[in-house]
Amino acid sequence: MKAAVIGLGWWGKQIIKCLDDSQKITITHAYDPQIDRNDLIFSDFSVSSDQDFDAIIDNPDIDAVILATPNQFHESQVISAANKGKQVFCEKPVALKYESVKKMAQACQDNNVILGVGHERRWEPAMVRLKNMLDNNELGKILHMETNFSHDIFMKLDRSSWRLDPQYAPAGGMTALGIHLTDFFVSFLGPAEKIYAKTGSIALEHPQKDTLSVNIKFKNNISASLAVMISTPFYGRFNVFGENGWVEIREISNVDFDDPAEFIYCNKDGKRIVEQYDVVNTVKMNFEEWADAISGKSDYRIKIEEVISNVQILESIINASASDKVIEINQ
Structure with a gap:
């Protein structure tokens, strides 16, 4: 499965490192508006930096998105990715409010998406x-x-x-x-x-x-x-x-x-x-x-x-x- 990591703070980079030798998930793309495209995370792990979030969820070659973004972005990003048919993994907390997580769960259900969560x-x-x-x-x-x-x-x-x-x-x-x-x-x-x-x-x-x-x-x-x-x-x-x-x-x-x-x-x-x-x-x-x-x-x-x-x-x-x-x- 080809996946993209959204959000490259310490934990987003940690996810890429932990999955480097995975035989089941390949990180092909990553995006963070705060991170320079010359950051070593891209070159050291052969990850593309040439697409933003909207381009990534529109990319037919990417199967899933992994969200390691600040909490306030989770709802919109989960729903947007699910509606584009991407499998979604979201870091915790998935949401801060019950009504928010219900909307996210519904979007995943409607699009046959299994929501992964960072409760490792x-x-x-x-x-x-x-x-x-x-x-x-x-x-x-x-x-x-x-x-x-x-x-x-x-x-x-x-x-x-x-x-x-x-x-x-x-x-x-x-x-x-x-x-x-x-x-x-x-x-x-x-x-x-x-x-x-x-x-x-x-x-x-x-x-x-x-x-x-x-x-x-x-x-x-x-x-x-x-x-x-x-x-x-x-x-x-x-x-x-x-x-x-x-x-x-x-x-x-x-x-x-x-x-x-x-x-x-x-x-x-x-x-x-x-x-x-x-x-x-x-x-x-x-x-x-x-x-x-x-x-x-x-x-x-x-x-x-x-x-x-x-x-x-x-x-x-x-x-x-x-x-x-x-x-x-x-x-």
Whole structure:
């Protein structure tokens, strides 16, 4: 499958690098109005820079577009590409509002497009191990989940960056980091029912936010909580508590380092088993499963209903943190 990457910030370039040896997806074109055509990303990876977004979605030789663009462009770009018959992969968050993601999902459905989403963390071996345990009911009835994903990498950005702009990246680190955590919650627990969230400006000045805490009640009556801070060194943890035991997954470093994850399982008798899981190319695994789904070889594990549920949670977190009220999800 021939694809074009739209958006060549750090992550857009990372996608091209991760797919360099893929036998299923070939990046033939890339475009970013902010990037010079002499940038080494084009020459080092034999990627064409001669077409803009409109030309790319009109190009019959390009099968798919990969959107690594700022959040505010996702809706129009997904819909435009889908209406041109292109398969679409969109970085997270797919949208900031429920009504927006519904329009995007409808455009994909109308044009037989499978929407890929940048939730590559679902392919992390430790999280796959946890998902299998939950599917096999090894922890018994689930009581609660809690998680923290924090990183101060964003403090290195210019304060005018869209990634720190509450209009385009609201609720602190939610759209960059927290959205992965709620994606895990949705894949494990299904849709949410009630949400309360608080943000703070501690290291950053208002209106920019650097702390976020969230409490969620899911429709199956299970509770979950998450915290995200963008002004502290990297920290990653995911906990699941069940009647027959608990699991804690700890990440030592961010995706750009090759440190293993630690998986701790405590069984009903209180015995703890510690395992380590090495880093794998989760970006490539996500894209290639999406490509296989497009060709009819397999299913894509990120279902559109889950994408919509996650955006509902995101929008509710944004609204709850702004209003200091509990938000109920009624759709």
